[in-house]
Amino acid sequence: MDLEQIVQIRRSVRKYSGENVSEEKINLILKAGLLAPSGKGIRPWEFILVRNREMLNLLAQCRKGQAAFLKNADAAIVVVADTHASDTWVEDCAVVMAQMHLMATSIGVGSCWVQGRLRDAAPGIPTGCYVAKLLGIPENYALEAILSLGVPGAEFLPRELGDALLKKVHREVF
Numbered sequence: 001m002d003l004e005q006i007v008q009i010r011r012s013v014r015k016y017s018g019e020n021v022s023e024e025k026i027n028l029i030l031k032a033g034l035l036a037p038s039g040k041g042i043r044p045w046e047f048i049l050v051r052n053r054e055m056l057n058l059l060a061q062c063r064k065g066q067a068a069f070l071k072n073a074d075a076a077i078v079v080v081a082d083t084h085a086s087d088t089w090v091e092d093c094a095v096v097m098a099q100m101h102l103m104a105t106s107i108g109v110g111s112c113w114v115q116g117r118l119r120d121a122a123p124g125i126p127t128g129c130y131v132a133k134l135l136g137i138p139e140n141y142a143l144e145a146i147l148s149l150g151v152p153g154a155e156f157l158p159r160e161l162g163d164a165l166l167k168k169v170h171r172e173v174f
């Protein structure tokens, strides 16, 4: 698949077949994150790969209903960053997430972004605090997001660009 096909077929996949994602594929996805660009090349991020079923079930409770599909995922990659290391840590982590999401698509692995920053696990319990406690994340690291991974439960057709999307492109001036 070339990049054009990958971006057309990419979807947020929340339904998984239950089959195993090979360690080789997981490593390719991690590689795509590790090779992502970052502001000043600081790479303030760290990734935590979770494959333990019990931990995935607990991570599924990191959001009120928006992360339940982690229960059926085969793996998750938790992306955190040292917020003092770089003032572009949010953008840096977002690029990592996007690259891993696209790599997953290209090798037939379904993935979905679970937002961690600015979200709550329960009233008064920020998602970041909930996840940090579970995974022993040091205090100076903040949670950006979690990439849920699994073998897709369905196939997707490539998307075409409709008028509504094309209208978002302005030429020369807004």
Ligand SMILES: Cc1cc2nc3c(=O)[nH]c(=O)nc-3n(C[C@H](O)[C@H](O)[C@H](O)COP(=O)(O)O)c2cc1C
Pocket (backbone or CB within 6 Å): 010, 011, 012, 013, 014, 063, 066, 067, 112, 113, 114, 115
């Ligand atoms: C910054 C960001 C945060 C997201 N957070 C969540 C989330 O917490 N839970 C979820 O199920 N999907 C989440 N998504 C996936 C979006 O819902 C999804 O990209 C959107 O509905 C469009 O669908 P598509 O990715 O299949 O094109 C997030 C995506 C992005 C880029």
